[in-house]
Amino acid sequence: MVEKRLMYGNHALVEGIIYAGCRFFAGYPITPQNEVPEYMSIRMNEEGGVFLQTESEIAAINMLFGAGAAGVRATTSSSSPGISLMQEGISYIAGADIPVLIINVVRGGPGLGNIAPAQSDYYQATRGGGHGDYFTITLAPNSVQELFEFPRLAFELAEKYRNPALILADGLLGQMMEPVEFTFEPIDPKTLPEKNYALTGCKGRERRVVRSYDLRSGKLEELNWKRYKKYQEIIKNEQRYEVINDNDADLMIVAYGTCARVAAATMKMARDKGLKVGLLRPITLWPFPKDKLAELGARINNFLVVEMNCGQMIDDVRAATRFRPQIHFHGRPGGGVPNPPEVLKKIEEILGGAQ
Amino acid sequence: MKLIFGRPAGLTEVNQRYCPGCGHGIVHRLIAELLVELDIRERAVGIAPVGCAVFADEYFNCDMIQPPHGRGPAVATGIKRARPDCILFSYQGDGDLAAIGTAETVHAAARNENITVIFINNAIYGMTGGQLAPTTLPGMRSTTSVQGRDTGKQGYPIKVCELLAGLDGPYYLERCALDTPKNIIRTKKVLKTAFQNQINNKGFSLVEILSMCPTGWGMTPVQSKKWISEVMSKYYPLGEFRNRAKEEK
Ligand SMILES: Cc1ncc(C[n+]2csc(CCOP(=O)(O)OP(=O)(O)O)c2C)c(N)n1
Ligand code: SF4
Ligand SMILES: [Mg+2]
Numbered sequence: 001m002v003e004k005r006l007m008y009g010n011h012a013l014v015e016g017i018i019y020a021g022c023r024f025f026a027g028y029p030i031t032p033q034n035e036v037p038e039y040m041s042i043r044m045n046e047e048g049g050v051f052l053q054t055e056s057e058i059a060a061i062n063m064l065f066g067a068g069a070a071g072v073r074a075t076t077s078s079s080s081p082g083i084s085l086m087q088e089g090i091s092y093i094a095g096a097d098i099p100v101l102i103i104n105v106v107r108g109g110p111g112l113g114n115i116a117p118a119q120s121d122y123y124q125a126t127r128g129g130g131h132g133d134y135f136t137i138t139l140a141p142n143s144v145q146e147l148f149e150f151p152r153l154a155f156e157l158a159e160k161y162r163n164p165a166l167i168l169a170d171g172l173l174g175q176m177m178e179p180v181e182f183t184f185e186p187i188d189p190k191t192l193p194e195k196n197y198a199l200t201g202c203k204g205r206e207r208r209v210v211r212s213y214d215l216r217s218g219k220l221e222e223l224n225w226k227r228y229k230k231y232q233e234i235i236k237n238e239q240r241y242e243v244i245n246d247n248d249a250d251l252m253i254v255a256y257g258t259c260a261r262v263a264a265a266t267m268k269m270a271r272d273k274g275l276k277v278g279l280l281r282p283i284t285l286w287p288f289p290k291d292k293l294a295e296l297g298a299r300i301n302n303f304l305v306v307e308m309n310c311g312q313m314i315d316d317v318r319a320a321t322r323f324r325p326q327i328h329f330h331g332r333p334g335g336g337v338p339n340p341p342e343v344l345k346k347i348e349e350i351l352g353g354a355q
Numbered sequence: 356m357k358l359i360f361g362r363p364a365g366l367t368e369v370n371q372r373y374c375p376g377c378g379h380g381i382v383h384r385l386i387a388e389l390l391v392e393l394d395i396r397e398r399a400v401g402i403a404p405v406g407c408a409v410f411a412d413e414y415f416n417c418d419m420i421q422p423p424h425g426r427g428p429a430v431a432t433g434i435k436r437a438r439p440d441c442i443l444f445s446y447q448g449d450g451d452l453a454a455i456g457t458a459e460t461v462h463a464a465a466r467n468e469n470i471t472v473i474f475i476n477n478a479i480y481g482m483t484g485g486q487l488a489p490t491t492l493p494g495m496r497s498t499t500s501v502q503g504r505d506t507g508k509q510g511y512p513i514k515v516c517e518l519l520a521g522l523d524g525p526y527y528l529e530r531c532a533l534d535t536p537k538n539i540i541r542t543k544k545v546l547k548t549a550f551q552n553q554i555n556n557k558g559f560s561l562v563e564i565l566s567m568c569p570t571g572w573g574m575t576p577v578q579s580k581k582w583i584s585e586v587m588s589k590y591y592p593l594g595e596f597r598n599r600a601k602e603e604k
Contacts, residue, residue, distance in 0.1 A: 024437055050436040054429070055462040062426040062459070066433020069420050070400075070441070074433070092423050199418040199434060201441050203397035207367075209412050211403075211421035 003182040010035035010174040012148040013077075013103070013167075014043055020152035021187030022073035022101065023049030026063040028056055028082060031115045032171030033105035036077040057082035061089030061102070068098040069210040071198025073155050073189065077103040079171075080121050081112060083129075090164055091130030095212025097197075097227070099158030101151060102136070103167045105174055108335030116335025117170035117258055122312035125168050126286040133224050135231055137165040137238070138285040140256040144178035152184065161234055162197075168285060170308070172258045172337065234287055241289035242281040243296075245271070249278030251302040251351060254293070254317050256282045259306045259338065266343040273344075275351055285313070290320035297321025302350055304328045306338055326350075365390035367416045376576025378533045378566025379408050382475060383415070385543045386444065390417060393550055395442045400434050402427040406448035407481040425456020428463035431470045442553055443470040450480045453489040453513045460515070460561075465524040467558035471549045474515060474563045476530075478587065479571035489513045492590050497571075516563050516596040526558035528596040532565035534583035538593070557600070565591055 007015070014036055017025070025044055027037045037053065044051035050067075054060040060076045067074035078086065083104045093100055106121045108114040128134045137157050139150045150167055158165040199208055214220045242260075245267065246252060255263040260281040270277040280296060282289050297303070303325050305314040310333045318327050330346045332338045362368070365387025373380045390396040396417050403411040405424035412419035418441075422430040427445035435443045452460050452474050463470065479497055480486040487497040487504060490512050494503040504512075516528045527549060531542040542564055549560035565587050567579035574582060 024433075026433070052432070052436065055458050058426065059429040059432075059459055059462065062422055062429035063433035063436075065422060065426075066420070066430035066435075067437040068433075069430075070434045070437040072437045074437070088423050089426070096420075199400045199420060199441070200438055201398040201400065202418050207416060207418050209419045209421075211412055211419075213409070213421060 004179050005182070006177060007144055007180045008035065008174070009144045009147045009176045011039050012144045012180050013151065013169070013174070014039045016148040016151040017075050017101070018043050018047060019148070019184065019186045020073065020155050021189040021192055022075050022151065022155065023047060023189050024067045024072050024074040025050065025076065026052040026054050026060040026074070027076045027078060028054050028060055030079045030082045032107055033077050033079050033103070033174060035174065036103070036105070057085040058089065061086035061093070064100045065089055065093050065098060068093065068100040069096065069199050071195040071200065073101070073192070075101040075103065075151070077105065079105045079107045080109050083121065083124070087130035090136065091132050091134065092212045093164045094128070094134035094136065095132060096210050097162040098164070098210065099155065099162055100164050101154050101158065101167070102164060103169065105169050105171055107171060114335045115171065117172040117308060117337055118333070118335055119170065119257060119259065119308040120312070120333060121168065122285065122307070122309060125166055126288065126316070134227065135286050137161070137163055137234065138168055139165065140168050140283060140285050141173060142257050142260045142281065144173070144176055145180055147173060148180050149183065152187070157238060161230055163230070163234070168257065170258050238284055239287050239289040239291055240283035241292050242283060243279070243292060245278035246280070246296055246300070248276050249300050250276040251304060251347060252278045252280050252296055252300050253304045253306055254280045254282070254313070255306040256285060256313070259308060262338050262340055262343060263306050266340040266347065269340055269344050270347055275347060277347060288316045288320065290316065293317060293320035294322065297325050301325050302328065304330060304347060304350065306343055307331045308337060309333050363387040363391055365396055365416055367414055369413045371414055372410060373407065374570045376567055376569040376579055377407070378477060378564065378568070379475060381533050381539060382473065382542070382564055382566065383411065385546055386473065387415065389543070389547055389550055393547070393554065395550065395554065398440060399442045399444065402431050402443070402445040404447040404451040406451050408446055408448065408475065409482070411446055425451050425454070426459055427451065427456065428459040428468065428470065428472060432463060432468050435468065435470055442550065444473060445470060446473045447475065448481065449474070449476050449478065449488045449490040453515050461519070461522070464519045464559050464561065465522050467524040467526055469553055469556055469558050471553050472559070472561040473546065474561055475566045476515070476563050476591065477566045477568035477571065479568050481568045481571050485571040492587065512590070514591060516561070519561060520596040524559060525561065525597055526599045527552050527560035530563040530565070530591060530593050530596065532583050532588050532593055533567060534565070534580045534588070
């Protein structure tokens with residue numbers, strides 16, 4: 001039988017990172033994710049791994065660049081303002097095709113904002129975030145179980161495509177307590193395959209260079225097209241989502257992370273009232289599950305996008321459904337969290353008006 | 356025929372693109388010789404800066420990485436902690452190390468991170484066309500201080516060795532120069548110590564090298580050397596600022 005334990009989200013995330021065979025963590029404290037480095041410092045010590053509390057998020061992401069280039073699994077965790085500081089480094093990492101894991105426990109913004117849960121970094125997470133043509137594979141967990149499982153998935157995708165991966169969470173998920181099933185055996189880092197780009201010293205082989213620049217005429221253009229092809233592969237192969245009650249739905253809620261939990265509760269209340277509501281939960285925010293949405297958009301007339309921001313993912317929903325259905329929005333920016341009654345009210349307005 | 360002077364195995368066959376009389380090429384050669392002499396070329400990972408030496412990743416015949424401007428010590432830390440058997444050297448200019456990368460420099464030193472930092476102080480931003488550097492001398496001209504550095508408006512230079520010597524962390528700090536053959540020989544000896552410290556797991560070593568930038572300074576190569584001897588090394592005195600090996604004795 002698989003082991004089951006009641007855990008805090010932030011602790012499950014740390015265990016998930018350790019279970020994924022990652023033994024390198026660098027980060028700078030910021031609320032609401034401080035339990036991650038705190039618990040990580042203890043766990044890395046127990047596992048003989050590397051834990052570095054850095055002088056800044058800039059240093060942290062560059063340490064990840066080094067560790068990732070040296071071929072080991074490496075993670076940093078932060079929250080919105082810290083992730084903004086990392087963007088230059090993430091751009092270099094993407095430009096050098098190095099897999100690393102970045103966790104953003106999103107808080108209210110812009111600026112210092114507040115420490116309440118938010119989803120206002122969606123654009124930043126799904127459009128690259130820093131300078132240049134690149135994307136980061138972005139996963140959005142909505143349970144403590146997924147906080148445990150997604151680091152492994154993120155590393156597998158990151159390494160398969162040689163690309164940085166991001167887990168986008170929020171403070172609510174981190175503070176939540178839920179049972180976690182330890183669905184896989186911990187990965188021993190020693191069993192992970194050697195990387196053919198890793199900087200290890202050039203004994204017995206040609207020297208290797210890790211860099212994001214190329215000043216030779218036409219070369220950088222070529223490299224960007226090559227990376228573009230990789231992104232097309234990821235878009236084709238890796239769209240992940242959960243879909244519930246779409247068969248008879250008059251309205252589909254589209255929501256991820258904490259909002260998807262609110263949406264699931266709302267859907268149940270709506271169904272109890274006889275309203276045919278379904279839910280599409282994107283699990284990968286990049287690549288966005290646009291193929292599934294295209295299919296749903298062709299046959300369902302109403303969509304309600306619920307986000308903890310002023311409306312960011314809604315652009316992707318509009319584009320994926322080709323602007324055919326009615327797309328409605330319920331959002332709470334600046335650290336506001338929508339609750340099921342207010343979402344239900346919105347649904348009743350939409351479907352009442354539509355009937 | 357006996358070969359008495361050639362390209363050391365620590366350098367690739369690529370032709371370096373530095374200006375005539377530039378100090379970078381001299382330091383590259385010294386490092387390359389040491390990679391061979393200390394038998395660390397196959398364990399080495401070098402960090403190229405953002406600056407005129409950005410192409411160092413093509414020049415050194417060992418594994419190399421090219422990080423964002425100023426972040427060399429952080430990237431070196433990541434590699435060293437992940438692969439403690441590797442020998443890390445971070446090669447950086449004054450803008451890279453003492454302006455945009457000040458925090459990474461200071462904190463790597465404070466952690467006594469077991470890496471070797473090679474700091475090329477040419478008192479100017481060579482690559483971007485000769486702008487004011489954090490090490491530009493008072494009164495010295497640059498393209499953003501055409502009347503000379505006005506300390507009232509542009510403040511004072513940063514003396515990196517003196518600054519880091521205020522920390523308990525660093526193991527070894529020394530400033531040398533490339534103005535005379537004697538000083539070049541000394542520089543090689545200091546670089547050797549800095550690498551040996553890392554091999555012996557002693558911690559953070561930084562070698563500051565006063566280096567010619569004839570192009571940025573608007574001087575001939577010969578004038579540039581003379582200027583280091585007569586002016587620059589007066590402001591930035593040569594010598595050892597920290598050597599814990601001596602304290603340990
Ligand atoms: C984030 C960022 N800011 C600015 C630059 C532009 N830049 C490139 S090199 C350089 C200065 C380099 O000067 P220094 O470190 O002294 O090296 P030198 O060329 O003198 O050897 C600057 C400002 C950059 N590449 N990245
Ligand atoms: S500009 Fe200065 S530092 Fe750069 S290559 Fe020319 S002489 Fe060397
Ligand atoms: Mg300079």
